[in-house]
Amino acid sequence: ELKVEQNPLFLSMQEGKNYTIYCNYSTTSDRLYWYRQDPGKSLESLFVLLSNGAVKQEGRLMASLDTKARLSTLHITAAVHDLSATYFCAVDGNAGNMLTFGGGTRLMVKP
Amino acid sequence: ETGVTQSPTHLIKTRGQQVTLRCSSQSGHNTVSWYQQALGQGPQFIFQYYREEENGRGNFPPRFSGLQFPNYSSELNVNALELDDSALYLCASSWPRGSGANVLTFGAGSRLTVL
Numbered sequence: 545e546l547k548v549e550q551n552p553l554f555l556s557m558q559e560g561k562n563y564t565i566y567c568n569y570s571t572t573s574d575r576l577y578w579y580r581q582d583p584g585k586s587l588e589s590l591f592v593l594l595s596n597g598a599v600k601q602e603g604r605l606m607a608s609l610d611t612k613a614r615l616s617t618l619h620i621t622a623a624v625h626d627l628s629a630t631y632f633c634a635v636d637g638n639a640g641n642m643l644t645f646g647g648g649t650r651l652m653v654k655p
Numbered sequence: 656e657t658g659v660t661q662s663p664t665h666l667i668k669t670r671g672q673q674v675t676l677r678c679s680s681q682s683g684h685n686t687v688s689w690y691q692q693a694l695g696q697g698p699q700f701i702f703q704y705y706r707e708e709e710n711g712r713g714n715f716p717p718r719f720s721g722l723q724f725p726n727y728s729s730e731l732n733v734n735a736l737e738l739d740d741s742a743l744y745l746c747a748s749s750w751p752r753g754s755g756a757n758v759l760t761f762g763a764g765s766r767l768t769v770l
Contacts, residue, residue, distance in 0.1 A: 548697075577759070586745060587698070587761040632697050641749050641759060642688065642711045645697035 546637035550646035567616040567633035575636040623653045659762035676731040676765045680748030687729040690745040
């Protein structure tokens with residue numbers, strides 16, 4: 545059974561600081577997603593990582609994938625308040641777009 | 656290009672009742688998946704429909720059932736509602752894996768409260 549774990553579960557940080565969210569998964573997969581969710585809202589797609597060593601960046605967020613270590617990271621650079629949200633990683637373990645999600649990381653960026 | 660639309664947005668039911676949730680997929684997407692997101696947790700995969708047939712199922716009991724229609728829209732039905740069924744139900748549409756497209760588009764969700 546595929547398991548996906550994120551840490552930390554909760555992250556409070558000051559504006560301007562850097563931090564990394566980690567996503568570990570238990571079985572082989574070559575497709576990993578990162579989503580953002582604002583309170584009471586749906587999931588917004590941030591990144592799709594398709595191969596070992598993949599790195600994608602959008603604004604202050606950068607995601608990477610190491611399939612050998614079964615690890616993805618979401619790095620936040622110079623955080624701003626607008627990045628406050630819950631971030632989920634999700635793994636497509638059976639090649640069918642049927643995702644297993646991590647428990648989420650709730651990020652609060654304080655002014 | 657329209658996104659994924661779900662209805663209703665909110666509903667309240669009592670234990671033992673039945674509920675039907677609806678989803679219209681994004682234009683051109685022929686695969687629909689349903690997820691349950693309990694408060695404070697990550698979404699859990701319920702099932703997926705492709706070409707009007709169930710294409711995969713997560714760890715949910717048979718009282719969770721679904722349909723997909725020729726226009727690719729979908730329904731999620733839950734019978735004999737339990738308190739633990741209270742959650743946000745998310746629909747996602749996509750092309751089938753292997754089509755070369757990697758996007759899953761999620762709808763805004765239907766929030767179900769079971770009293």
